[in-house]
Structure formats: C-alpha cells, structure tokens
Amino acid sequence: MAWSASKIFATFIEDSLENTAAYDLNTDAIKIALYNNTTAPDNTVATATRAYDTGVWATANEVYDGAEWPQTGQALAGVDLTVAAAVIKFDATDEVSDGTSATLANVYGCLIYDDAVGDSGICYNYFGGVQSV
C-alpha cells in the first residue's frame, strides 16, 4: 500500500513508555529524510523496521541531492515537545534545503527519525501527492 496518511509509529510510543529506548525529543538530533512512492509506510511495524535505512525506509527509496538535501536527510532545528490540554505536540522549525539549487523529484513524504537513538523512526508525513523542485 502506498502513501495515504501521516502517522506516529506505534512502537515509538511503546518503546518510550517502556524505557526500551532513551528518546529525548527536546535535545536529540532529529532528522528528516525524503522518500518516493515506492515506499509503503506502515505505522504498526516493529521497532527494527521503522529506523532509517531499514524496511521500507531503505536508502533505495530515499530522495536526496548531494549537499543540497543530503542522503540521510537534514537535521531539524528548534525541535520542541509541548503539552497543551490533551494534545502532546512535537514540532520543529520549518526545514529548508541546505543549498540553493536542490533537484528533488518524485517526493511523496518524509521520515522523521532520531539520529541519536539508532536512527529510530518517530513518524512519517505524507505530502498529499507528488512534490518536486
């Protein structure tokens, strides 16, 4: 099944609550990597297959462009975890290409992962259709 929605990985929540992995979303190095439509995301996969370069998040499906948008993705700045009423929100500064002439084709979504904890996937975001630049 192709991209259809944006989800948090269930095992990310489980591993956090069970202290299986020591995530710190306010201070860890969090990265964003782009993917094509060969990727078929699933938020119910096991921990081992939600990390960057595992399962559907293999580099074969990744979209990148040298230093403009490097392979393994770009680091998110301003990451912050906040709680308001019954909503827990994880946000970051809008991410912009590191260069001025990126060529990125057939981008359908992204993987947000914790570079400090085994490249462990946190969530994926579907861009709603094909994107390119």
Place this chain on the structure above:
Amino acid sequence: MTVPILAPAHREWYCPKCHKTDVTTDLHGGKPHTRFHTCPKLGFLTAPMLPVGTKGKLEAHEREDYVGRELVRLDANNRPIMNVVTTRDNGTDTTVYAPTATGRGDA
C-alpha cells in the same frame, strides 16, 4: 579610537500575488533564506516571497489525495493545500505543507 560599524547586507523581497514588499537583513550567517508572508491572494497561506528583480509566479496546489483524518493545511476557503510552487525564470521552489502525523489513544 574610531570603531567602524558594519551594516549587515539587506535583501528586498516582493510577492507577485499580493505585491507586499519587505526587507530582511542577512542574519542567517550567509546561508540562503527566503522571506515568507501571509498572502491574502493565496487564501492567507504562509507563502514565500521573491527577491526584488526576480520574475516569477506563485501557485497554490490542492492536495491530490483523499484527506480522510489527515490534519492538513487549509486555506481561507477551506481547501486542503499541499504546496505553493514558486516558478522563476531559472527554476522552481516548492513550499510543502506537510500534514501533522498523529496517533490516537482511547481511554
């Protein structure tokens, strides 16, 4: 002793849609940056501006897929917008409004 004061470089911007103009100083350490603004001609989306002297156009594109429970960006007309594409003489830029990834916990 006389201390020279170095004025930071500044950039002028404009919006080809609503014609708003703005000026930024180079406080990004020389890194590329783009000025954004809330554009009334693009349904009040947060849209990029163009450097003065660069011809181009801005176009908002609706989401191509079913919205379902996705928390998407809506414009002033409640249309789900997936991106704003800037088309310049020498290339394009894309501003993607990524939906929010969600998880649900039932009590």
